[in-house]
Amino acid sequence: MAGYPKKDIKNGTYYFVLEAGKNPNGTRKRLKRTGFKTLREAKAEMAELTLAIKNGDFLRENKMSLSQYLDYWLDNYARTNTKPKTFAEYEKMVKNHLKLSLGGIMLHELRSIHLQSYYKDKLKVLSAQTITHHHRLLSKALNDAVDWEFLIKNPAKGAKPPKPVKMEMNTLNVEQLNMLLATARERTPIYYPVIFAAAHTGMRKSELMGLTWKNVNFKAQRFYIRQTITEANGTYFFNQIPKNEKPRGVKLTAELAKLVLHLKNEHDDRKNALGEAFNEHDLVFCNSKGNIMAPSEITRALKRALRAAHLPDIRFHDLRHSHATILLQENVHPKIVSARLGHSKIQVTMDTYSHITDSIEGIAVDYLNDLLK
Template sequence: MAGYPKKDEKNGTYYFVLEAGKNATGKRKRIKRTGFKKMNEAKAAMAKMLLDVKSGKMLKENNMFLGQYLDYWLENYAKTNTKPKTYAEYKKIINGHLQPSFQNILLSDLKSTHLQKYYNEKLNALSAQSVTHHHRVLSKALNDAIDWEFIDRNVAKGAKPPKPIKREMNTYTAEQLNFLLKTAKEKTPLFFPIIYAAAHTGMRKSELIGLTWTNVDFKTGKIYIRQTITEANGKYFFNPIPKNERPRGVKLTSELNKLLLNLKNDYENRQKILGETFNPHNLVFCNSKGNIMVPSEISRALKRAIKAAGLPDIRFHDLRHSHATILLKANVHPKIVSARLGHSKIQVTMDTYSHLTDSIEAIAVDYLDEMLE
């Protein structure tokens, strides 16, 4: 960022040049100060200006564009105060959407109407949930701009982001799920084990991708969830559970236990042949080269199996919903279902599957009809 004061041979005075970040188009911005009679004066002025640039004061004085400020916010807040995956997601939103749309608007000139227009335009290409996420990122950045005294108010508070539409939950019956798994084994054998495990445990995709063999206990017949693996901008992030949280244990079905034993034997045999470089992360579910499974490829494999089976379309996450629905309809106590899913409270489970209330109550009434005269 900093150069060193130099002497202007033409007039005998001293000057310096500082790097002051980038402008809205990504071009480097330089600040030059000249006319110092002595080297020490130039050094002192340069040191002060360097502090102003680092603190953001120079940005404020130069009335930056919103795009410039968002770069500053990423570097001075998001990079050091959020998880790597969160930072990567923020950067993707800012570089891919916010900066191109607001590159010619000064931070001080930004109005709620600018944001409202942005939200309306983005709805042509993105979901309401995605646009709402953009709003949250921008609102947080503008709140921090107030704390740093760049602006006096957050105009995002006056804008109205779209209300996300709650996605409809689509689930399979036990019969449909069994048929899907049979088809997946035939049509997509590489991804069959992770699809099978999702149906039998209700685990999230990120939990399954991050599962390691050290967290499969065949003696107790349990899987322990101690980390997830997530992807953003083509990079993978290993996310261990907080140290103050107990790992979630999920009891294996007997059939899943058999499948995992066969998978473990296959893994050990391949490692003997290929060496320690195969599957270096010790993952239960990996691709043919022993690398992390790409989340989108797992979803596409599921879609192929669904199409081949001629079943209604569902998302990978709906395997988790199907697992919970089958248990609740079988009159399994919601507390058990909640524990398997890893919900923080049983109320989360009850709220998520509140649509099952009538069918569960019908089961209870049938039981009462049998027991009471």
Template structure:
């Protein structure tokens, strides 16, 4: 085990050893049974936070006091004598995953950390001794990864490393975080690509013909502005036909081939989205067809009662949805966009139609209207033009 390898009596270099005399008032104590004098001192903690002590006994009080003074001096000077048995960055990161990430993060977050550690950090940095890890080595790692990954992904790696190394300080493996000396790349702002109303209508028509299984979720994205994870996690009990609303109470995300159901906290109000008339028709049709399938195939078909599911009645994989969208885009000969850009297209169309930003913000689930306005600030000129046109019709 890693724990067996890590420590042989280590005193961390940055720790000022606090020596606590266990006998009364800082003096050795006499054992009433044997008559001998003894002392016990705290010698700090090992790399896993376990207390270490020194205890010795003598025939006279004077001998005990002299030996105690030497022991105190030895403990204070131990920083230059005692050494940690070498542990590699790779071994430490496994320890960190087990002792921090697994118990202090959500399952999906842990799965993401685990994947990044095992796919990227361990192969590149795992062989380096934790004590010898340098900022320049991290800098080289960021440079290499930028040729394969986005700047945002590399920044995420930096944050994971920095957190793990901070914890290594708390656990007294090391005395400084070298990630603080490394400079991760600056995040690049993702370009927002949106479709016009005409382009969206063409996309939906093509998707219905070319990818009928995924057409409903693409259609719902354009009509609601919902995120992919929100659409994947939508269940029939959260579609309220009488009020023509659907409610977002959970999302489904994927990491390392596993699906994670993320429910909103009970004290938070679920986001409600008003259905368009056309989306309501589509959902009613889907519900009727689903109920027929359920009667024939039984409870094992779509066991989570999802609104959108694949041809086998299982959760739609995010990658499947993206590929289906790409097929429809290519068939329609439209400019390439991401699935998330359907959400941006939804918001852009509403804002350009002079719908109040507060309404748009509520549909998108933004925490504040300022988030909406900052995200779509590029529409300011367009919206202001609509406002001026309105004024021209009203004022002389």
């Protein structure tokens, strides 16, 4: 079982060869491990593998590439243990990125340095947050490879993905928001209602897409969020909230209540004219054919309205941030804002909008200056 790490003069990495008994035909079984960045890493791996062979814990070589293993993992774990949308996202990540860059490496030869190089290369075209998602998938998949005895240890543990950069929050003030809504009404009438509703409720795009007429209470003037609609790989997923969870209710502004009532009357007229096939999912916000509004189309409609109004470029999600920011600036209690946004805890709201709550504290101090002598 003698051996010692050596340096590969071609690429500067280290490798070692160990003897691990004999093959079924009587020839000596030799194990080669390559791709170590430092001599120290090679020695550590060699010591661990040597001990595994001595203790009889060595996992016999498999001829499975990482590409083949990821397919196996998707089929044997992810397909039955994750939500359909999550599985679709995993499948897309594996197909479009991981298999193309790392798939040709044999599973037992995969090293932390391979993953580290992958993260570095991908950072040229993907965000640090996206690469972190790739790292999490690899970590889980390779942990399962250890549990299933394909690997002795998980090489993802030694790889460090880039630290995600917190996305800057861009918001519109009251004047800008009103200008946007007036422009959207004129330039993109089909998508105007969903943009209007986002500004007036702070609801997420997926929540607005999934809102159905049976979850609109005109008497109480509330939306009740019982499902979301999300998209992955061109497929739409209807995500129901658990039955034991209370649906979030969002109080409507007077103007939004008027708009929704107008939409309902218009919807009923078209339903009567076109039949039950129109808007089969009973959606409040649907396209002109009664189908689900594509997330990309909603975003494009928003961008058109922003450009036409000569306003700063923002994401659809920033309408939610704008809604919350305006309320906090008007001294609405953060608990109320948190409830409207559907945050699990008020601390989430406080942390997300800390730049606003800091300025609100300044207003509070000004009050105290006037009251206390």
